[in-house]
Amino acid sequence: MAKAIMLQGTGSDVGKTVLVAGLCRAARNRGMQVRPFKPQNMSNNAAVADISGAAGGGEIGRAQWLQAIACGVKPSIHMNPVLLKPQSDIGSQVVVQGKVFGYAKARDYQELKPKLMGAVLDSWQTLGEGAELIVVEGAGSPAEINLRPRDIANMGFATRAGVPVILVGDIDRGGVIASVAGTHLILPEDDRRMIVGYLINKFRGDASLFDDGIKAIGHFTGWPCFGVVPWLKAAALLPSEDSVILERLAGGEERALKVAVPMLGRIANFDDLDPLRAEPQVEVVFVPPGQRLPEDAGLVVIPGSKSTIGDLLLFRDNGWDRDLEAHRRRGGHVVGICGGYQMLGRIVHDPLGIEGSVTRAEGLGLLDVETVMAPEKTVRNVEARSVRYGEPLSGYEIHLGKTTGADCVRPTAVINGVDDGATSADGKVFGTYMHGLFGADGFRGRFLESLGIRGGGIDYRAEVERALDEIAEQLERHLDCDAIFAAAR
Incomplete structure (x- = not known):
């Protein structure tokens, strides 16, 4: 079985998708056979992945499609075995291993999740065949302890599969010290032991100004810091999966x-x-x-x-x-x-x-x-x-x-x-x-x-590839990637 490391966030939209893609590209550039994995995703931005031996294809989250590109491999339905596609405020279409499983309201889905763990672990096992490293993306936050008993997306998966976790905090939204320390405080001991350290994402300016913040987090948690990632401008060139970004695209620079x-x-x-x-x-x-x-x-x-x-x-x-x-x-x-x-x-x-x-x-x-x-x-x-x-x-x-x-x-x-x-x-x-x-x-x-309008001079796919390379280079510079990959098991 391949070694694995998992990124979980202190909340949603902390940048896990881009970080996983960047780490996948960095590992690939080091010569590793690397794959992405997200046990459960919720998004209406889906991609098509081939299903071995079947006509047509299956659905996975668009983020895992992007991460597969970062790895230099074809997208697989096993990279995202459970995909929820919201159809209303209270319910979603449930896609399991690429195919529509049914429709479930939010409360009913909580009862369904334990039954889906088998599909998650089956895909996990399949994906690991022939890979050296799997970089796993969590969903939301492990601090949502009200959802922990039936969780398949964060610590429920990590503890079951034995995957070490790096916690991601987003400094751009503020309160990052409290969010990291607070996650440590409320996690049950078994979950807390899965976390091997944390990193800070989306820092603007001189990262040395956060040195005292790292000391404070270390005091409260005892966790090591794998580094502070700057605001990654190249991420704007990558497809976004989370509709939260649309609020930031409601206006723009006037053009032709x-x-x-x-x-x-x-x-x-x-x-x-x-x-x-x-x-x-x-x-x-x-x-x-x-x-x-x-x-x-x-x-x-x-x-x-x-x-x-x-x-x-x-x-x-x-x-x-x-x-x-x-x-x-x-x-x-x-x-x-x-x-x-x-x-x-x-x-x-x-x-x-x-x-x-x-x-x-x-x-x-x-x-x-x-x-x-x-x-x-x-x-x-x-x-x-x-x-x-x-x-x-x-x-x-x-x-x-x-x-x-x-x-x-x-x-x-x-x-x-x-x-x-x-x-x-x-x-x-x-x-x-x-x-x-x-x-x-x-x-x-x-x-x-x-x-x-004069346009079309851009090779869009090449722009995405260049953005992934730039992000990987930035992560190699600002994170201790040696330590991150060494923490995988």
Whole structure:
């Protein structure tokens, strides 16, 4: 079995995902066979991983897909055996080893978790075959001791699998000394013994100013410090999994083209917009509920959604449908991806109530198509071709439902010889089920040219690789990586 080390945080959004990716790249650069692992993830940003011996693919968290890239290996369903995809405020779709297991409300899921530990440990064992090191990412915080009895994501997994833990504290949000010391204070002794040290993340300025903070934490906990990580600017170039980041993307620097993205309640796979954000002349603004779509936007992108009908109703409640009509009257362009594509049609039917109690909703009417939800889920990586520009495309599909109608005679792409998507008669509105569309540099450049913008000179995938290398170099400089890897067992 491979050696392993686990990063757990004093809270959510402390930067564990980027740190795990950086450590994976650092280990790979040292010549190690390294793999990422996250026992349980909660995110509507999913990726497609191949399932050995099965057609199609399975779903894992987008973060583990990124971490697999950092390791230089193909994503595997075993890197994230349990994925929760929130569909409402109280419940989520449960994906186990890549496949939909069912739907569970939050309270019911607490009862279900012990039954899922078997799948977690099975994936853990499978992933370790042929690897030297596994870098594990926790979820939330081990200090949520109210959840500890049935935990499979943090100390419940670490104690069961015998994986040592490094605690991550986020100094940028304040109170980091109290958060690290407080975690030590309230953890049960068996859990506390799993922690071999801690590190401080997101430090701005002169790290020596925190020397007394390290002494204080050492006094309260006895834990060694593996280092203080500076604010990693390169992390902004990496796909983000946690929707918390959207609050920080609600405004931006004014550029030649403004792209408005309504912040749907169950927004999914919003990293589809990252390649556009990387373009020097493009400003991507995520518009929160309660705010209008900006009148100076040249393009509106309606992203994916885990709850198409629910988000369509909220779209109207926010008045975004009226803003979108005004945008079209001004000659603006609109793109819908996956759930956003479904919303652009005339009607969305859900006769089996797959998404909830509302089984029919009027669409935004910008495309002459309609969608019928069905229980069979399409999950696959795809290679395709843009119909309009003839450019190659590469991406993935994760969706329920089938969309048909008159505008489908003008497809967006051809996937495996089959037409996908639809385009309006004037060419200014189109939708597609394919995620990753804007990641195709040639297509992105041609599309931006059609909007009067020079773009596409960026090799987006190479930018991600460079960002991972830069983060790994920073971690090697500011952390005692020798000690971190030596602590793995």
